[in-house]
Amino acid sequence: MTANDYDSFGAAYSAENDANLINAHYERPAMLDLLGDVRGRRVLDAGCGSGPLAAALRDRGAVVTGFDASPLMVSLARERLGADADVQVADLATPLPFADGGFDDVTASLVLHYLRDWAAPLAELRRVLRPGGRLVLSVNHPFLYKALHPQADYFATVQWTDDHVFDGQPAVLEYWHRPLHAMTDAFSEAGFRIGVVSEPPWSPDTPAELLPPGFEGRTAFISFLFFVLVAS
Template sequence: MPTVNDYDVLAEGYDAANESGLANAYYERPATLALAGEVTGRQILDAGCGSGPLLAELRDRGAVVTGVDASAGMLGLARRRLGDTVELRVADLRDPLPFGDGMFDDVVASLVLHYLEDWGPTLAEFRRVLTPGGRLIVSVDHPFAIFAMHRMSGNRVDYQATYQWSEEWTMGGRTVPMSFWNRPLRAMTDAFTAAGFRISVISEPHPVEAARDLFPEEFEALSTAPSFLFFVLTVD
């Protein structure tokens, strides 16, 4: 990932926010798990696994899990969470993955592709390591949400363009500039099909109901406006 996205600096703070925050713990992670469904015995690669909360959930549901991430700091937290029985490797998703062809039944890319300018090589690698009939489960920033945010702030961005944007994240007393790429929905679906995937599901789920009492104001906002966008893609 770009060096500006310094998750090594934010690792402890991001892990704490990810563990119990509305967006991750009550929205993105449950939605991804729901799309994954029954995973017992499935070989799953979490590409961009961070500190490992999704890996832990998948393992606890019976999957055989492997994780890669560009941040050694985040993988250190994942190792602390998962112990020594899960394979974890430092890997930049812009480079070839350190795995053989057809090794995984599923690849999960949870809130990671929006860090990449060019999805082509990464999606080609995901397809290569998937077995025939395998699935790629993706979540990304919703392009409509990012576009609306910029327009409301007076930034005259072009929805049809793929453009880079940044913001500062402060977590655990540390502040880091984070950089992302926004692209229209058309560019996303074109990239998936060009890489040889068939789009099975496009999902805009609600946060889980348990969050309503815990985060009443944020729950209302997350339930009535776009935030993340989810895909299930298959290899024929």
């Protein structure tokens, strides 16, 4: 089974993403909360997947452009957003087909942790943002890797894999762990100022049946880390 092959399991991932705890009631509400009022803002959804965040942003009045490296995910996004939606196949690991300073905001929802090198992708995202524009992103919390691999070196930048089941379909995801200081160094080197670092709770409207056993009385858990970066 090939890791990160969204063209093979993207439909199952999308179905799971639309309603599950980790995406629908935790990660996506947190991203929307950090973005705030987006009415009239030009937003680039980098790694848009099947388009749930893009749809939510458009519903809130943003002018949304999206891209993803997976043709299947782009096709699913067009089904969700409409055939005339501005969504295309593009790879964050290569130069992007967008003009300098063309966006007020960029979102990168659970994208960067798939990449070993952050320098070139962050430089591209900085390039397409206007000065003062925001990059709002989420990544695997760096503590997560250490929690799952207690003997590992937290301070190393290292690749790891995790087995998943999306809507009944098995899948393998391959990530790059890096310590927190490596993340913040990469942001600064790309010309961003850190505005917010967030470890949010899950959404208060989360159905109780979605919470794992033992989560009663809790409001948060360690899964992802969120940043709002400002383009200098």
